[in-house]
Amino acid sequence: MVSAQKGQVMVITGNAVAAYGAMLCRPEVVAAYPITPQSELAEQLAQFVANGVLDAEYVEVEGENSAMNVVLGASVAGARVVTATSSYGLVFMYDALQEASGFRAPIVMINANRETPGIHAVSSGQQDMISARDTGWVQIIVENDQEIMDQIIMAYRLAEDKDILLPTMVNYDGFYLSYLAEAVEIPRIEDVDGFLAPLKKQPPRQKLVPGLPIGCGSHGMEMGYVEARYKHCQALERVKGKVDEIDKLFGEYFGRSYGGQIEEYRTDDADIVLVTSGSATGTAKTVVDAKREAGVKVGLVKLRLFRPFPAERLISALKGKKAIGVIDRSICFGWKTGPICTELKALTADIGVVPILSYIDGLANLDITVPHIERVIDEVSAAARGKPYQDVTWIPMEE
Amino acid sequence: MVIKHKNIFKTESSWSNTDEKLLCLDTGSWRTSRPVLDKDKCNYCGLCALYCPPQCMKDAGDHYQVDLAYCKGCGICAHECPRDAITMVPEGEFSDG
Numbered sequence: 001m002v003s004a005q006k007g008q009v010m011v012i013t014g015n016a017v018a019a020y021g022a023m024l025c026r027p028e029v030v031a032a033y034p035i036t037p038q039s040e041l042a043e044q045l046a047q048f049v050a051n052g053v054l055d056a057e058y059v060e061v062e063g064e065n066s067a068m069n070v071v072l073g074a075s076v077a078g079a080r081v082v083t084a085t086s087s088y089g090l091v092f093m094y095d096a097l098q099e100a101s102g103f104r105a106p107i108v109m110i111n112a113n114r115e116t117p118g119i120h121a122v123s124s125g126q127q128d129m130i131s132a133r134d135t136g137w138v139q140i141i142v143e144n145d146q147e148i149m150d151q152i153i154m155a156y157r158l159a160e161d162k163d164i165l166l167p168t169m170v171n172y173d174g175f176y177l178s179y180l181a182e183a184v185e186i187p188r189i190e191d192v193d194g195f196l197a198p199l200k201k202q203p204p205r206q207k208l209v210p211g212l213p214i215g216c217g218s219h220g221m222e223m224g225y226v227e228a229r230y231k232h233c234q235a236l237e238r239v240k241g242k243v244d245e246i247d248k249l250f251g252e253y254f255g256r257s258y259g260g261q262i263e264e265y266r267t268d269d270a271d272i273v274l275v276t277s278g279s280a281t282g283t284a285k286t287v288v289d290a291k292r293e294a295g296v297k298v299g300l301v302k303l304r305l306f307r308p309f310p311a312e313r314l315i316s317a318l319k320g321k322k323a324i325g326v327i328d329r330s331i332c333f334g335w336k337t338g339p340i341c342t343e344l345k346a347l348t349a350d351i352g353v354v355p356i357l358s359y360i361d362g363l364a365n366l367d368i369t370v371p372h373i374e375r376v377i378d379e380v381s382a383a384a385r386g387k388p389y390q391d392v393t394w395i396p397m398e399e
Numbered sequence: 400m401v402i403k404h405k406n407i408f409k410t411e412s413s414w415s416n417t418d419e420k421l422l423c424l425d426t427g428s429w430r431t432s433r434p435v436l437d438k439d440k441c442n443y444c445g446l447c448a449l450y451c452p453p454q455c456m457k458d459a460g461d462h463y464q465v466d467l468a469y470c471k472g473c474g475i476c477a478h479e480c481p482r483d484a485i486t487m488v489p490e491g492e493f494s495d496g
Contacts, residue, residue, distance in 0.1 A: 206414045214415065216413065217413055227406060231412075
């Protein structure tokens with residue numbers, strides 16, 4: 001594959017970037033219901049269709065549950081589709097999310113992370129995607145506006161791969177990235193066509209066709225159910241290697257890559273490692289650099305793939321480290337540690353029994369600040385030296 | 400891990416062809432009464448097949464024949480038949496019922 005030409009650079013918000021990213025992949029059916037902080041994205045996609053920039057059917061649904069069911073129907077009929085949501089919207093399509101993954105429909109959904117119902121919070125947090133972790137979807141978290149663009153293109157390449165066929169959710173921090181304007185290179189549509197072209201060379205996937213009665217997602221009693229679930233889990237395992245492979249191909253073609261399942265930042269010779277995800281990673285990298293200058297051997301792992309959980313890559317990056325600090329922008333009901341930390345602890349047998357410190361921070365639009373991360377690094381360093389430490393810290397509660 | 404189970408589905412997801420085995424429980428065993436067709440009254444309009452929820456009314460050329468392996472005995476075909484050609488008869492009246 002030859003390399004792509006340089007695209008136009010625009011200063012636009014994360015929501016607009018997501019709309020451009022989806023448009024460049026030429027979805028044939030779009031159904032999205034506006035919700036803060038994603039509304040601009042739904043509006044921009046509608047504008048693309050109205051202006052003729054995007055040749056797609058835009059279905060104006062009455063809610064998110066319908067949005068997911070519309071794109072699911074279109075997807076099993078063979079169309080490339082896109083939808084987008086956030087928070088209450090994601091919760092409202094919970095049953096449809098599971099239909100989509102059970103049908104193995106290669107839907108791409110863009111989710112602007114926001115807190116979930118119970119305490120009415122129109123504010124940022126990853127609780128929505130975390131709460132949807134058992135729906136069988138692939139879930140990817142990105143850090144900045146350029147990564148939103150690039151990951152949406154990679155998401156189609158992943159979801160529609162014949163070895164995967166799974167719906168894929170691209171997540172970015174609502175309110176932070178959704179409204180943050182950054183300089184983003186918009187790839188040329190011809191180059192996106194080129195990157196997605198291998199999908200067209202695959203054998204056509206099974207489709208619903210009028211007049212040919214066939215069932216999808218049905219008749220799953222007893223062994224049919226077991227077999228479909230087994231294949232689903234096997235496909236999720238294959239996602240891990242495929243994410244790394246697609247990221248590498250993307251890098252060769254567009255000149256930007258992100259590490260695949262996880263990004264390892266200054267981890268090679270690190271004694272202690274921070275685990276972060278999403279937009280807070282940028283701040284954390286700055287603090288890691290400053291602490292390095294001061295002689296602290298600290299590294300950072302950015303979790304990009306949350307489902308499937310990148311166990312093997314995490315073990316390889318964290319094995320032999322003296323202590324680990326995990327910053328979660330959400331909570332895990334029923335466990336005292338944050339969700340990513342709780343899952344990371346399941347790898348203890350392979351990583352080694354070292355202090356793993358859980359930090360809950362950045363809920364409900366509270367910033368994950370430089371002083372917060374400095375504090376985390378100081379405490380994890382002390383734990384690595386054998387000092388007593390606290391298992392879990394809700395940073396905003398202690399300020 | 401050794402997988403001994405022979406696949407039911409040819410595809411990754413649970414796609415099933417309705418002309419073949421329905422890949423579900425033996426729904427015929429749920430039935431307490433079965434549709435019996437009076438061929439003299441039937442004019443082959445196909446409404447029974449159109450309304451049948453598990454789609455088990457098969458086209459027999461000049462009438463529709465129920466597939467008793469899947470018919471749950473819901474009676475919708477009998478209710479919808481405009482010529483009252485279908486009667487729901489209790490299973491107890493059949494030797495194979």
